[in-house]
Amino acid sequence: MTSVTQPDQVFSLPDPPSRLSMATADLVEGGRRTWHWMTLAQQDIKLRYRGSVLGPFWQTLTTAVMIAGMGVIYSKLFHQDLHNYLPMLTVGLIFWMFVAGMITEGCGTFTAVQGIIQQVKLPFSLHVYRLVYRNVLTLAHNFVIVPIVLFIFPRPIHWPSLTLLLPGLLLVIINGVWLSIFLGMVSARFRDVPPIVASIVQVAFFMTPVMWPIEALGSNAWWAQFNPLFAMIDVLRSPLLGMPIAPHSWQLLGLMTALGSAATFGFFVRFRARLAFWV
Amino acid sequence: MSFLRLHDVCIDFPIYQGSSRSLRNALLYTSSRGNLARDALDRITVRALNNVSLDVTNGDRLALIGPNGAGKTTLLKVLAGVFEPNQGTFVAAGKVSSLLDTSVGLQADATGRENIILRGMFMGIRPRDMRQMAEEIGEFTELGHYLDMPVRTYSSGMMVRLAFAISTCVPPDILIMDEWLSAGDAHFLDKAQRRTESFVKTSSILVLASHSMGLVEQWCNRAILLHQGQIAAMGPVKEVAAVYHRLVETGNAQPPAEIVAAE
Numbered sequence: 001m002t003s004v005t006q007p008d009q010v011f012s013l014p015d016p017p018s019r020l021s022m023a024t025a026d027l028v029e030g031g032r033r034t035w036h037w038m039t040l041a042q043q044d045i046k047l048r049y050r051g052s053v054l055g056p057f058w059q060t061l062t063t064a065v066m067i068a069g070m071g072v073i074y075s076k077l078f079h080q081d082l083h084n085y086l087p088m089l090t091v092g093l094i095f096w097m098f099v100a101g102m103i104t105e106g107c108g109t110f111t112a113v114q115g116i117i118q119q120v121k122l123p124f125s126l127h128v129y130r131l132v133y134r135n136v137l138t139l140a141h142n143f144v145i146v147p148i149v150l151f152i153f154p155r156p157i158h159w160p161s162l163t164l165l166l167p168g169l170l171l172v173i174i175n176g177v178w179l180s181i182f183l184g185m186v187s188a189r190f191r192d193v194p195p196i197v198a199s200i201v202q203v204a205f206f207m208t209p210v211m212w213p214i215e216a217l218g219s220n221a222w223w224a225q226f227n228p229l230f231a232m233i234d235v236l237r238s239p240l241l242g243m244p245i246a247p248h249s250w251q252l253l254g255l256m257t258a259l260g261s262a263a264t265f266g267f268f269v270r271f272r273a274r275l276a277f278w279v
Numbered sequence: 280m281s282f283l284r285l286h287d288v289c290i291d292f293p294i295y296q297g298s299s300r301s302l303r304n305a306l307l308y309t310s311s312r313g314n315l316a317r318d319a320l321d322r323i324t325v326r327a328l329n330n331v332s333l334d335v336t337n338g339d340r341l342a343l344i345g346p347n348g349a350g351k352t353t354l355l356k357v358l359a360g361v362f363e364p365n366q367g368t369f370v371a372a373g374k375v376s377s378l379l380d381t382s383v384g385l386q387a388d389a390t391g392r393e394n395i396i397l398r399g400m401f402m403g404i405r406p407r408d409m410r411q412m413a414e415e416i417g418e419f420t421e422l423g424h425y426l427d428m429p430v431r432t433y434s435s436g437m438m439v440r441l442a443f444a445i446s447t448c449v450p451p452d453i454l455i456m457d458e459w460l461s462a463g464d465a466h467f468l469d470k471a472q473r474r475t476e477s478f479v480k481t482s483s484i485l486v487l488a489s490h491s492m493g494l495v496e497q498w499c500n501r502a503i504l505l506h507q508g509q510i511a512a513m514g515p516v517k518e519v520a521a522v523y524h525r526l527v528e529t530g531n532a533q534p535p536a537e538i539v540a541a542e
Contacts, residue, residue: 016368036400043386043397050388119383120401121360121375189295273363277292 023269030125037126041134045141056141063142067093067149070211078212083153085213090149091237092210095172098139099232100201102176105131107194109184114279124275128184132176146240156242164245168235174257175232178264185271188278204229214246225249228256281373281452281484283335283358288367290328290353290508327353329508330367335484340475342495342516343488344523345505351488352457354505355379358486359455373452373484376402381435381442381459391426391433391441392417398445412448419444419470439463443471450478458489472498492520 017025030037049055067090075085110117113127187193205211208229214221224230231252238245327350335341343351356362357369359377384401385394395416399409417426420440430438439462447454454475463471475498479485489495495502495516502519504512504526512522 016370033403035405036403039400039406047386047388115380116383116401118356118361119359119380120377122401276362 019269019272023265023272026123026268026272027125030123030129033123033126034129037130037133040130041137044130044134045137056137057144059138059141060144063094063097064145067145074211078216080213087149087153087155087241088213088237089211091146091240092233094139094142094146095233095236096205096208096210096229097142098135099172099176099229100205101135101138102132103179103183103201104194104198105135106176106180106183107187107197109180110188110275110279111184117276117279124272125181128177128180131180131184132173135176136173150240155240158239158242161239161242161245164239165236168239168253171253171257172232172236175253175260178257178260181268182260182264185267185275185278188275189271208233226252228252231256281337282371283333283453283484283486284368284370285331285333285357285364286368288328288331288357288364288369289326290350290357290362291324291326291365294323294325327508328357328364331508331510332367333503333510335486337484338479339501340479340485340499341487342499342502342519343486343505344490344492344495344502344519345511346527349505350508351505352379353508355455355457355486355488358453371453375453375455376446376449376451377455378442378446378460379455379457381438385430385438385442387431388429390428391420391422391430394430394441395445398442399448402446402449404449416444416448419448419474421467435459435462436464436467440467443467447471447474447478450481450483453484453486454478455486456488458491460487461489461491461494468494492523496520 045056049058052058054061067086070093071082071086071089074080074089075082078085109127109131110124116122117124117127183193183197187197204227207224208227209217209224210233214224214230217224225246225248230246231249234246234249235253237243238249331350331354343354345351353362355377356379357364358371359375359379360371361377361379363369384398386397389397392413395413396406396409399412400406404412420426420437422437422440425433425437430441433441439459443460443463460468460471475485485498487495487498499516502514502516503510504519504523506526511526512519
């Protein structure tokens with residue numbers, strides 16, 4: 001006896017949850033699996049340097065060599081005193097690598113774990129948190145250089161402004177989260193986005209005051225202050241160097257966090273269900 | 280009480296690379312003859328599942344059979360929660376463990392033992408809980424010293440042993456498996472079947488897609504035949520298998536309705 005699916009076999013099912021609640025649940029569920037994305041991120045870093053003597057500190061060494069090399073040459077090129085230039089370059093470059101890393105790797109948030117997405121049901125946000133946390137871990141490894149440089153080339157320490165580091169870092173991390181969701185989704189759908197983003201980040205490196213001091217622009221310094229990437233670097237760098245944060249950095253960063261998160265959330269709500277088909 | 284319910288579920292795959300006319304033509308003349316359509320934005324879509332309604336409940340050991348490209352894997356992925364339907368509704372109750380692929384969450388360079396922990400995480404089991412079960416999982420695989428070797432040295436049959444042992448270390452409410460299971464040898468399949476039976480008896484569901492009728496008849500008590508994304512037949516395994524054989528003999532040309540009418 002073989003039976004066809006008859007219309008009378010149709011049973012009533014509850015309405016599926018709304019897109020909004022599914023998206024919210026995804027972000028929350030992913031957050032609850034902290035142990036999972038933390039372990040995965042740690043493992044990512046370990047695997048990258050598996051079998052090497054220094055392990056993840058290869059990252060630190062690479063950055064240190066780069067800073068030393070660039071510091072000597074560019075301080076001459078820009079006619080800067082090494083005592084002022086090197087701390088600025090060190091701190092700026094380390095935070096730049098953090099921000100740029102999240103942006104470029106963010107393009108692969110979902111495509112890089114395509115195999116997992118298509119085989120197991122997991123909150124999509126898990127992959128996002130894993131990526132951001134991995135970059136935080138890389139930042140922590142690179143950050144070892146900062147106290148060393150500041151010890152050799154001391155800067156005035158302004159304790160009250162040092163406390164601003166924490167909210168600054170938090171805002172930058174939130175931006176990293178929405179950027180890797182947004183870029184990750186767009187890149188999964190349109191495969192030419194990652195190379196475009198990579199080129200933009202490369203050009204932005206030269207246009208953002210990381211290697212060169214913003215004062216070098218003289219009266220034109222204001223336009224660099226409206227660069228959102230500068231705002232991210234500035235709120236983290238200036239407190240460490242005992243310098244005042246540029247006038248618009250907080251506002252710009254705050255605005256970017258609010259608008260970016262809101263727009264990305266809307267985008268995520270609308271297209272989350274399509275993501276498994278895109279990757 | 281676990282169940283899987285689908286009501287008029289449709290899955291459309293957008294083919295983003297396929298906007299050119301030539302590719303569309305190429306797709307139209309392939310042997311798998313998917314259901315091509317164009318959506319509102321003039322993108323080509325393949326309808327992998329078309330109005331599938333299904334009710335799977337406690338104790339069901341459901342086999343999915345059908346020719347290549349019939350939508351078996353897509354349906355498994357819907358049941359596993361990977362693909363959300365474009366249309367229709369899907370509701371699942373119970374803890375789902377899906378074995379669609381042996382390699383999920385496995386690191387090729389890590390040892391079998393390390394991978395037990397890694398794969399456990401993707402099943403939602405914390406490493407410290409997994410460590411307590413690792414010994415038992417290792418025993419079930421009968422891989423012995425191989426457990427301390429990187430999994431890239433494993434044969435596909437060994438991968439199947441490891442993956443199956445991990446995925447079933449905690450009896451799932453719903454176990455969803457794709458056809459790779461047949462890579463295991465007879466001794467292992469026998470052992471795996473006994474384990475599956477033991478938890479299907481205690482109110483669980485098994486969904487298995489396979490081309491091996493022998494395996495399906497041994498493991499399952501119900502079957503559905505998928506053809507061109509639709510359920511062509513549903514019922515006891517032997518009868519559905521007979522419809523499937525007839526379908527294969529007469530070629531894929533016959534529309535599903537006629538196949539069923541012939542019964």
